Amino acid sequence: MPKPPISRRLAEAAVTLFDENGYDETTVDDIAARAGVSRSTFFRYYRSKEDAIFPDHDALLARIDARLRASTADTAIVAITDAVRIVLAHYVDDAEVSLRRYRLVRRVPALRDREIASVARYQRLFREFVGEWLDDSPDAGLRAELMAASVVAAHNQVLRGWLRAGGTYDPSGPLDHALGYVIATFRHLEQPQEHGEQVIVAAFPRTASPQAVMAAIRRHLDARPPSS
Numbered sequence: 512m513p514k515p516p517i518s519r520r521l522a523e524a525a526v527t528l529f530d531e532n533g534y535d536e537t538t539v540d541d542i543a544a545r546a547g548v549s550r551s552t553f554f555r556y557y558r559s560k561e562d563a564i565f566p567d568h569d570a571l572l573a574r575i576d577a578r579l580r581a582s583t584a585d586t587a588i589v590a591i592t593d594a595v596r597i598v599l600a601h602y603v604d605d606a607e608v609s610l611r612r613y614r615l616v617r618r619v620p621a622l623r624d625r626e627i628a629s630v631a632r633y634q635r636l637f638r639e640f641v642g643e644w645l646d647d648s649p650d651a652g653l654r655a656e657l658m659a660a661s662v663v664a665a666h667n668q669v670l671r672g673w674l675r676a677g678g679t680y681d682p683s684g685p686l687d688h689a690l691g692y693v694i695a696t697f698r699h700l701e702q703p704q705e706h707g708e709q710v711i712v713a714a715f716p717r718t719a720s721p722q723a724v725m726a727a728i729r730r731h732l733d734a735r736p737p738s739s
Contacts, residue, residue, distance in 0.1 A: 517546070518556045520546040521553060521556055523546075524543075525564055526611045527545065528542060528545055530611055530615065538560070539553055561621055561625045564612055565612075575636055578597060591658075592694070595662055595666045596686065599670060603682065637658070637663065638656055661692075662690075665689035665692065669682050670682070
């Protein structure tokens with residue numbers, strides 16, 4: 512049976528040693544020795560020992576970016592949800608390492624900081640994509656920030672639930688459910704309103720009669736300036 516790629520061997524060695532001996536007590540030399548490679552080989556793949564806990568993130572970001580860029584304005588939300596599923600599958604497909612890493616991250620502040628930085632990179636990718644999609648529409652930057660944050664929050668909530676449960680179920684259903692809230696919130700962005708249309712909101716006391724309500728609405732409509 513062929514050996515796993517060196518990057519994966521190093522990642523598995525790092526997780527195992529951090530779990531067995533502790534994060535602070537484990538050195539790069541220890542990780543390289545457990546993986547059966549030299550110290551210099553380690554640094555060809557990772558800049559530091561905490562980087563070995565989050566392998567393949569650059570490749571994963573490239574996959575997400577490629578999926579987003581392959582979409583059009585009409586399929587932007589579908590592309591976003593597909594990209595989120597790619598991220599979740601990355602964790603689920605390597606469940607054992609994901610679960611051990613989750614336990615480590617909870618115990619080691621340096622790894623929590625590294626995880627936060629990784630999540631920020633994903634969110635920035637979504638934000639930039641949505642910002643380009645909305646282009647020059649009103650509040651494009653704000654809406655892009657809100658949508659990116661919502662997408663990442665939905666994914667993280669589902670992922671954390673799966674990790675806390677020990678990876679004992681398929682999280683794809685819960686992810687689809689969570690993304691349903693995101694889609695419902697932002698679906699209107701795919702169908703911008705005509706600039707000439709205006710929506711009027713009126714409030715009346717509960718005691719107002721239907722005749723009084725209709726009369727007030729009629730007076731308001733009659734008072735509108737003529738359209739150009």
